[in-house]
Amino acid sequence: MSFEIPIGPQHPALKEPISLRMTVDGEVITGVDIRLGYNHRGVEKLAEQKTWIQNIYLTERICGICSHSHATCYVQAVEKLMELLPPRRGLYIRYLVSELERVHSHLLWLGVAGHEAGFDSFFMYTWRDREIVMDLLEMISGNRVHYAINTIGGVRRDIDEGQKAKILEGVATLRKRSEYYFAIGANEPSFVARIAGVGMLSKEQAVSLCAVGPVARASGVARDVRKEDPYAVYDELDFELCTADSCDVLGRVVVRVKELLESYKMIEQMVRNLPDGDIAVKAPRKAKPGEAVSRYEAPRGENIHYVKSSGADKPERLKVRAPTLGNYPATIEMLKKGFIADIPLIFAAIDPCICCAERAVTLVDAANGAESIVRMSELRRRALARAKNAPVKGNAVWPF
Amino acid sequence: MRIAAFLPELLRHLFKKPATVDYPFQKLEVPQGFRGTPYLNPEMCIVCKSCERDCPAEAIEISDVNPAEKRFKMVIHNDRCIHCAQCVDSCPTSPKAMQMDSLFEIATDDRHNLKKEWVYVRAVLKPKAPAAAPAAPAAPAAEPKA
Numbered sequence: 001m002s003f004e005i006p007i008g009p010q011h012p013a014l015k016e017p018i019s020l021r022m023t024v025d026g027e028v029i030t031g032v033d034i035r036l037g038y039n040h041r042g043v044e045k046l047a048e049q050k051t052w053i054q055n056i057y058l059t060e061r062i063c064g065i066c067s068h069s070h071a072t073c074y075v076q077a078v079e080k081l082m083e084l085l086p087p088r089r090g091l092y093i094r095y096l097v098s099e100l101e102r103v104h105s106h107l108l109w110l111g112v113a114g115h116e117a118g119f120d121s122f123f124m125y126t127w128r129d130r131e132i133v134m135d136l137l138e139m140i141s142g143n144r145v146h147y148a149i150n151t152i153g154g155v156r157r158d159i160d161e162g163q164k165a166k167i168l169e170g171v172a173t174l175r176k177r178s179e180y181y182f183a184i185g186a187n188e189p190s191f192v193a194r195i196a197g198v199g200m201l202s203k204e205q206a207v208s209l210c211a212v213g214p215v216a217r218a219s220g221v222a223r224d225v226r227k228e229d230p231y232a233v234y235d236e237l238d239f240e241l242c243t244a245d246s247c248d249v250l251g252r253v254v255v256r257v258k259e260l261l262e263s264y265k266m267i268e269q270m271v272r273n274l275p276d277g278d279i280a281v282k283a284p285r286k287a288k289p290g291e292a293v294s295r296y297e298a299p300r301g302e303n304i305h306y307v308k309s310s311g312a313d314k315p316e317r318l319k320v321r322a323p324t325l326g327n328y329p330a331t332i333e334m335l336k337k338g339f340i341a342d343i344p345l346i347f348a349a350i351d352p353c354i355c356c357a358e359r360a361v362t363l364v365d366a367a368n369g370a371e372s373i374v375r376m377s378e379l380r381r382r383a384l385a386r387a388k389n390a391p392v393k394g395n396a397v398w399p400f
Numbered sequence: 401m402r403i404a405a406f407l408p409e410l411l412r413h414l415f416k417k418p419a420t421v422d423y424p425f426q427k428l429e430v431p432q433g434f435r436g437t438p439y440l441n442p443e444m445c446i447v448c449k450s451c452e453r454d455c456p457a458e459a460i461e462i463s464d465v466n467p468a469e470k471r472f473k474m475v476i477h478n479d480r481c482i483h484c485a486q487c488v489d490s491c492p493t494s495p496k497a498m499q500m501d502s503l504f505e506i507a508t509d510d511r512h513n514l515k516k517e518w519v520y521v522r523a524v525l526k527p528k529a530p531a532a533a534p535a536a537p538a539a540p541a542a543e544p545k546a
Contacts, residue, residue: 054456057484121410128419135431142435142500148484156489157433180409187405 013344016354047318069298077294077307090154105299154280195249199334199346211330213301218251225297322356442520444497451487478514
């Protein structure tokens with residue numbers, strides 16, 4: 001006899017709204033259904049009404065953790081469209097912030113993994129150390145979360161010698177701490193026992209389900225945009241692609257800790273070899289008609305932005321494919337044959353960012369469950385009909 | 401493998417100061433260049449409306465008060481502001497008419513308290529500054545610089 005257990009959209013184990021429906025046979029999960037659409041904000045439509053510059057700050061707000069990833073991916077696409085070549089120094093600062101962001105994201109994730117595995121002191125310590133990199137980012141950009149360092153054609157702020165020294169000092173501390181965590185991860189038997197063998201995803205499955213980022217790399221798939229399709233400065237940096245072959249949550253922890261160490265290496269290289277010169281070139285207000293796709297290795301995996309211009313000062317279309325969306329099909333496979341108690345751990349191991357991934361909404365008929373695709377013109381017609389049927393309140397007042 | 405590998409670290413921290421501070425009584429300093437709240441320096445504003453045009457949150461509003469006197473009103477809706485400081489970047493004057501302060505404790509119980517407004521006469525700057533003003537909407541395409 002099998003039951004269906006709904007987890008979410010609101011559930012203490014989930015940080016963001018998503019609905020996972022598990023078909024279980026006793027304790028074992030036999031089928032999983034992921035339902036999205038609880039966090040749809042219409043960002044892509046909003047982007048069509050804002051100018052190229054305004055959209056930097058909008059795309060930055062797609063996600064709070066990988067804010068720089070989305071902004072950079074968007075800016076890369078727009079620069080391709082406008083045929084701008086940002087100065088070297090600007091690029092170095094931009095991807096320095098990228099790597100610092102990866103450090104903060106992976107440290108955050110390590111803490112969450114510790115928390116989900118019941119190792120809360122690990123969570124407290126990684127998050128304490130994450131403050132170091134958050135302070136560095138605040139010092140460089142003026143804000144802890146939304147760095148807003150990108151502009152079309154370069155970056156907005158320069159870094160000076162004092163800041164360089166502080167970055168190197170912070171990274172040295174963080175490296176020591178990360179090496180310590182790596183040793184803890186390898187030596188703490190209870191932690192390893194909790195995460196080893198959980199959420200298996202074989203290499204073949206990872207390839208066929210198009211897993212991205214650390215999830216794919218933990219299954220032995222050497223897939224990283226920074227290595228495969230090096231953008232901007234990554235072909236000049238010396239770093240290694242981190243993979244693991246254990247195909248489970250342990251592998252995902254190992255890959256992320258290794259990536260942390262690689263990121264420190266890259267940060268040091270970028271700070272030491274920071275070229276002189278301008279940090280930005282002036283961007284035109286309008287872009288030529290055309291389209292551009294940009295790829296970016298976000299902390300969670302490959303991020304893709306597609307931008308289409310009609311020659312105006314606004315994009316005609318912006319499409320965002322966040323890495324979490326690419327990992328959902330693989331998550332379903334990981335959850336299958338697992339236990340109910342492993343759901344938060346497995347789901348957290350893809351580092352899910354629900355608000356990144358919510359890009360489209362499917363209309364489902366509540367009565368019979370039929371899904372339908374509706375054209376924009378039809379939606380508009382419905383909206384007009386709805387407005388006609390509901391008279392506007394003439395005496396509406398602002399409630400405050 | 402050894403049991404409780406993390407324990408020495410935990411014990412060591414029993415005798416250390418906490419990593420946090422007692423916030424309302426003790427405050428951390430924000431770094432230089434922190435993006436706080438935007439404000440206007442009315443003596444410098446030439447009413448080119450660059451900030452109004454570029455603001456991603458549409459938080460800046462510039463309107464005529466008396467066109468004959470060249471008197472304008474700027475309202476900054478801080479309840480909408482996303483503190484990106486694009487207005488400071490867009491401001492063409494030097495020194496900038498739009499500035500950011502380093503305040504971060506700006507929470508209030510009514511969003512209307514966050515609105516700030518200035519009524520001022522348009523500044524007429526020496527010819528040097530307006531010439532550098534990139535207020536023209538069709539800026540020339542920038543040449544890619546290596």
